[in-house]
Amino acid sequence: xxxxxxxxxxxxxxxxxxxxxxxxxxxxxxxxxxxxxxxxxxxxxxxxxxxxxxxxxxxxxxxxxxxxxxxxxxxxxxxxxxxxxxxxxxxxxxxxxxxxxxxxxxxxxxxxxxxxxxxxxx
Numbered sequence: 618x619x620x621x622x623x624x625x626x627x628x629x630x631x632x633x634x635x636x637x638x639x640x641x642x643x644x645x646x647x648x649x650x651x652x653x654x655x656x657x658x659x660x661x662x663x664x665x666x667x668x669x670x671x672x673x674x675x676x677x678x679x680x681x682x683x684x685x686x687x688x689x690x691x692x693x694x695x696x697x698x699x700x701x702x703x704x705x706x707x708x709x710x711x712x713x714x715x716x717x718x719x720x721x722x723x724x725x726x727x728x729x730x731x732x733x734x735x736x737x738x739x
Contacts, residue, residue, distance in 0.1 A: 634692050641690040646683075648704075650736040652679045658734060659719060662727045671715055678707040 655675060663671045681703055688696030719728065 637690045637697065638690055640697075641686055644686045647736070648682070650684075654731055654734045654736070655679075658727065658730050659723075662723050663719065666717055666722045668722060671718055674710065675715060678710070682707065691731065 656679065660672045660675060682700060685696045685700040685703065689700050719731075
């Protein structure tokens with residue numbers, strides 16, 4: 618939903634500093650905690666299991682999303698559009714590649730830790 622919000626506002630030319638700040642707050646509340654759990658628990662375990670390509674893709678996506686949301690917060694509409702598009706791609710990547718690989722590769726203790734630390738919906 619966050620990806621769609623960024624993309625729709627950017628496409629509708631309705632992007633404003635107020636919209637940018639609101640969506641930036643949603644990023645802080647919804648995505649940044651999710652990224653931290655992945656980076657602190659999931660990605661180190663995947664790297665140790667030999668899945669470096671998945672780790673590098675995830676880290677690159679997270680870096681791009683953080684950079685683009687920072688620019689979008691200042692009113693840069695192209696950054697908002699890029700954020701929405703990349704977030705959409707990242708979610709599909711997680712669903713189709715990252716999470717299935719984690720379930721097939723990682724021990725239950727790691728997956729339990731991710732579930733325990735995962736942000737709860739507001």
